[in-house]
Amino acid sequence: MRILAALAAVLAAAGSVAGAAPLFVESGATVLGGLNVSARSGSWGDYDGDGDPDLLIQVTGSSPSNVLLRNETIGLETAAFTNVTDLLDSADGNSNDSWSAAWGDYDGDGDVDLFMGMTNGSSFEGDLLRNMTVETGTPEFVDVTAVTIPNDEWPQNLAWNDIDLDGDLDLLMGMELTPYELWLQGPGGAFTAAGAATGFGLSTSHAYGMAVGDSDGDGDTDVYISTCRGGGNIPNAFLVNQLMETGSLSFIDIANTNGTQYLANSYNAEFHDFDDDGDLDLFMVGTSGNPSKIFRNDGGNQFTDVDTVTGHSLLSTNGSSYNGGRCIDYDNDGDLDLFFHDNGFGRARKLFRNDGGWEFTDVTVAVGLDAPAESAFDSAWADYDLDGDLDLYAANTLSAGPERLFVSGASESGNGWFHVRLRGFPGNSTAIGAQIYATLHEGASEERTLRRDANANAGTFHQSDLPVHFGLGDATQIDALRVVWPNGSEQMVGAATVSQEIAVIYDAPSTPAGVLLN
Numbered sequence: 007m008r009i010l011a012a013l014a015a016v017l018a019a020a021g022s023v024a025g026a027a028p029l030f031v032e033s034g035a036t037v038l039g040g041l042n043v044s045a046r047s048g049s050w051g052d053y054d055g056d057g058d059p060d061l062l063i064q065v066t067g068s069s070p071s072n073v074l075l076r077n078e079t080i081g082l083e084t085a086a087f088t089n090v091t092d093l094l095d096s097a098d099g100n101s102n103d104s105w106s107a108a109w110g111d112y113d114g115d116g117d118v119d120l121f122m123g124m125t126n127g128s129s130f131e132g133d134l135l136r137n138m139t140v141e142t143g144t145p146e147f148v149d150v151t152a153v154t155i156p157n158d159e160w161p162q163n164l165a166w167n168d169i170d171l172d173g174d175l176d177l178l179m180g181m182e183l184t185p186y187e188l189w190l191q192g193p194g195g196a197f198t199a200a201g202a203a204t205g206f207g208l209s210t211s212h213a214y215g216m217a218v219g220d221s222d223g224d225g226d227t228d229v230y231i232s233t234c235r236g237g238g239n240i241p242n243a244f245l246v247n248q249l250m251e252t253g254s255l256s257f258i259d260i261a262n263t264n265g266t267q268y269l270a271n272s273y274n275a276e277f278h279d280f281d282d283d284g285d286l287d288l289f290m291v292g293t294s295g296n297p298s299k300i301f302r303n304d305g306g307n308q309f310t311d312v313d314t315v316t317g318h319s320l321l322s323t324n325g326s327s328y329n330g331g332r333c334i335d336y337d338n339d340g341d342l343d344l345f346f347h348d349n350g351f352g353r354a355r356k357l358f359r360n361d362g363g364w365e366f367t368d369v370t371v372a373v374g375l376d377a378p379a380e381s382a383f384d385s386a387w388a389d390y391d392l393d394g395d396l397d398l399y400a401a402n403t404l405s406a407g408p409e410r411l412f413v414s415g416a417s418e419s420g421n422g423w424f425h426v427r428l429r430g431f432p433g434n435s436t437a438i439g440a441q442i443y444a445t446l447h448e449g450a451s452e453e454r455t456l457r458r459d460a461n462a463n464a465g466t467f468h469q470s471d472l473p474v475h476f477g478l479g480d481a482t483q484i485d486a487l488r489v490v491w492p493n494g495s496e497q498m499v500g501a502a503t504v505s506q507e508i509a510v511i512y513d514a515p516s517t518p519a520g521v522l523l524n
Contacts, residue, residue, distance in 0.1 A: 028374025029337075030398065030412040037086050042408045043073055045401035047330070047384035049468035051109030051118050053137055054145045056080045059388040059472055061087065061399060062120070063409065064104040071104040071124060076145075077390060085391045085413075090145070097135050097147035108464065109471035110166030112154075112175045113195050114432040115140045118471050120147065121177060123161030130160035132179070155189050155197045163216035165464035166438050167227050168492050169247070170255045174433035178206075178464070180213025180231050186243075190255075205245070205257040212240045214329075215275035216464035219286045220441075222307045224250045225494050227439060227462075229257070230266065230275050236294055238269035246307060265309040270296040274331040274384070274466040278342055279457040280364075284443075286459075291331040291346060291466075297321070298328060298346070300364065312364040321358060322368050328356070330384030330466045334396050336373070336414065338421035338477030340446070340456060347385045347400070354380040355400060375400075380407055384466040389475060394423040394505055396475060422478035422504030426487070428460055429511045434492055437512065438462060441490040442474050448485035478504050 034040065046066040050059040058079040065071050074094050075087035106123035113119060117137040124131055134154050135147040151157075155177065163180030170176060170190055177197065179187040185207035189197040201207025206229075215232030222228065226247040233240045244261035248254075261267040266288055274291040280300060281287065288301040288309060297319055301309035313319055321344075330347035337343065341360040348354055354377045358366035370376045375398070382401030390397045395416035402409050417423060424444065430437030440460040447453045458474045478484070487499040489510050499510055 028372065029415055030374040031415070032374070032410055033413045034408050034411045037411050037413070038075070038409050039087070039089075040408050041073070041075075041089075042402075044403055045073075045409055046105065046382060046403055047107075047401050047467040048386040048399045049107045049109060050386050050388040050390075050399075050470040050472055051120070052077075052471070053109075053118060053120070054139060055117050058392060059390055059470075061386075061390070062107055062109075062468075063399075063401070064107055064122075064467065066103055066403060072107075072122065079391055093145060093147055094135070098133050098149040098151075106161050106164045106467045108164035108166055108177070108469035110175050110438055110461075110469070111435040111471075112136075112166065112177075112191065114174065114435060116435050118436065121155070121161075121164055121166075123164055123179070130158060130183075132157050132159065132161045132164075150195075154195055157187070157189075157199075159184050159187065161187075162213045162467065163231070163464045165216055165218045165229075165462070165469050167218055167462065168434055168439060169227050171226060171249060171493065172433075173431065173493065175438065178216065178218065178229060180216045180464070181211045182213070183211065185209050185211050186213060186231065200255070204255050205259075208243055208245075208259065210240045214273045215291065215466055217275040217277040217288060218439075218462045218464060219277035219459055220439075221277060221286050221288075221303065222246065223285060226250045228307075230261075230277070230288060232268070232272040232275040232290060234271060234273050234293060236269075236271035236296070242266070242268050242272065242275075244307075260307060264307050265311065266290075266301050268292075268299065272296065272299075273329045276331070276333055276463040276465055277459070278333045278463075280333075280342055280360075282454045282456060284455065284457055289331070289333050289344070291328045293327055293329055295327055298331070298344075302364075316364050320364075321366060323356065330382070332385070332387055332465065334387045335475065335477035336387075336396055336416060338395060338416050338419065338423045338479070340421075340454070340477050340479040340481070345385070345387070345398075347383065348381055354382075354402075355385070375412060377410075380410065384468060386468060386470060388470065388472050389425070392507075393417045394425075417505075420480075422481055424476040424478055424484060424502070424504055425473040425507035426476070426489075427473040427507060427509045428489065429509055430491065431493070431512050436461065436471055437489075437492060438471065439492040442476075443486075443488040443490075444476050444478075444484045445486040445488075446478060446481040446484065473507060 058077040063073040160182040187201040214234035217230040226249040245257040277286040328346040395414040398412040400410040428437035
């Protein structure tokens with residue numbers, strides 16, 4: 007592909023070619039220009055719609071509170087970023103202390119909008135910035151909070167999702183000080199607070215992790231909230247959506263009865279299919295010296311702690327004070343690995359390779375991610391240079407050092423990869439919450455079907471909006487590709503060769519290889 011050729015020289019200079027060690031090369035000085043902003047977290051989203059992911063950096067204790075970097079991979083064809091923070095400044099002043107962010111096309115015009123959760127001393131707010139790129143032809147944001155989501159709260163977790171299945175995006179908020187809130191979108195892009203009315207707004211609040219997905223496979227979205235409060239004074243919540251069962255939107259908390267309650271103290275939470283059985287398991291980051299967990303989905307929304315399956319703790323370093331975490335396939339071998347970010351206690355980052363059978367090996371040093379405590383609450387993964395592997399933006403809060411961008415060389419390892427860019431219906435143009443199933447080695451003893459969900463999880467403090475990434479190991483093709491759209495309709499795409507990106511367009515006639523991009 008043309009982008010790969012344009013970037014070959016850049017990646018070679020960074021040491022990311024085949025045979026180089028380590029796998030990741032820290033390139034913040036060259037790619038980010040040595041940016042030093044005391045970042046809390048980061049979030050990827052293609053705000054200008056050119057096909058490469060741009061980067062929002064959330065900053066703590068300084069002004070501006072957010073930095074927006076435009077990716078120049080497509081267009082200028084250079085593996086670097088341009089600072090375009092003035093787009094945020096012109097929209098809302100960009101002066102508050104930023105905690106959370108979520109990208110999603112709430113107005114259905116084809117570009118992704120941005121909601122930011124912020125605090126400024128004793129005052130709290132969340133700002134909805136409407137992206138006007140499609141309307142004006144030039145990237146521009148407009149603050150529409152007052153006429154859409156007029157909140158005065160402190161959102162810790164944010165997730166766009168069509169939670170009521172009416173065809174447009176709603177906004178889920180996990181709060182710091184007040185009950186969780188659910189903003190349902192109505193006509194004209196105005197939102198109504200429905201947390202209390204639906205049972206989503208539990209009175210016991212405090213949210214530092216939000217897993218979002220259809221955990222029971224009934225067609226509506228369920229939510230797990232991790233509270234980061236030890237001692238059990240604020241328990242975690244597993245909110246099961248009753249829309250499909252009753253015909254109306256409501257939630258029941260089953261965390262105390264389905265094996266997922268965790269009172270010890272936990273932070274990040276995400277739903278993913280770790281064991282290729284088609285349903286969503288629950289990943290949870292333990293903090294304040296408590297173990298991290300994976301809870302296996304046994305069906306019927308009942309879960310088993312995999313520590314009881316293996317007979318040992320999930321991680322060799324369980325008991326560290328991790329905060330952020332992500333489930334990603336860093337080595338493109340087809341299974342999900344575990345990444346952790348540490349907020350100032352011990353090492354800054356940890357990466358564990360998935361070896362199968364619920365076994366994980368610490369590879370942090372071997373792959374080049376080890377460092378002293380360049381701490382932050384969360385980090386963000388994306389294929390920023392479009393070469394087929396996932397790169398890591400690692401926020402850096404406390405060490406007064408530069409922001410880190412670790413460029414991966416995994417695409418040169420021989421393992422295949424595949425990206426799916428979904429083009430959904432107008433109310434949800436990037437198909438947040440869609441499920442994608444890729445079958446490999448069909449008919450052989452090693453047949454497996456990988457499930458990846460599109461941009462659903464809020465994790466700790468951010469929700470990115472990206473093409474769906476598959477690592478494929480030694481597979482030479484995807485034998486069958488199936489998309490389950492957020493409204494429940496299914497679409498089949500025929501066999502496709504590996505190491506490419508395709509677009510799958512909602513309700514379009516299927517083609518053998520989708521629509522080739524780049």
